[in-house]
Amino acid sequence: MSSPLDSLLNLSGVTVEGHSQVEGYICIQLKILAHEIVCPHCSKPTQELHQVRSILVRDLPTFGQPVYLRVPRRQFYCRNCQKYVTQQLDFLSRRRRYTQRYESYIYQRVLMSNITQVSREEDLTADEVEGIGDKLRLYASCQGDLRRCLKEKLVRTSLLFRKRCDN
Numbered sequence: 291m292s293s294p295l296d297s298l299l300n301l302s303g304v305t306v307e308g309h310s311q312v313e314g315y316i317c318i319q320l321k322i323l324a325h326e327i328v329c330p331h332c333s334k335p336t337q338e339l340h341q342v343r344s345i346l347v348r349d350l351p352t353f354g355q356p357v358y359l360r361v362p363r364r365q366f367y368c369r370n371c372q373k374y375v376t377q378q379l380d381f382l383s384r385r386r387r388y389t390q391r392y393e394s395y396i397y398q399r400v401l402m403s404n405i406t407q408v409s410r411e412e413d414l415t416a417d418e419v420e421g422i423g424d425k426l427r428l429y430a431s432c433q434g435d436l437r438r439c440l441k442e443k444l445v446r447t448s449l450l451f452r453k454r455c456d457n
Contacts, residue, residue, distance in 0.1 A: 304320040347360075396412065
């Protein structure tokens with residue numbers, strides 16, 4: 291059953307299971323709708339859930355308050371290739387603690403002001419704000435093919451490191 295918060299939140303593949311207001315921020319508990327995933331290693335579907343751990347993810351503020359999403363991170367086991375796979379979500383980049391739209395929001399705010407001001411107003415460290423900006427600039431320079439671009443950057447970095455070690 292769809293909640294009115296689902297349409298306000300506007301995130302694909304999830305539904306709002308609950309919400310609360312805690313110590314100056316809003317926390318929204320999510321439930322993932324899909325019952326299976328396609329294994330990225332062998333391209334076969336798997337429903338075998340191995341474990342679920344919730345993470346807190348920062349999202350766009352609403353009503354002047356920070357919003358955190360409690361997202362279940364589900365890990366599946368693929369019997370076909372015998373590997374464990376963490377489910378990827380459209381709105382959340384891998385190993386990030388911010389939604390993609392929150393990262394875009396921070397990046398736009400920095401363009402209009404500066405890192406110090408944004409970090410203070412959003413209660414983030416300057417390093418966190420810089421990391422968001424670096425990721426988005428890298429993604430833009432890769433024209434959407436982030437995986438290929440990161441591999442190229444890793445190769446260039448290792449070649450540079452070898453040159454320094456050889457001297």
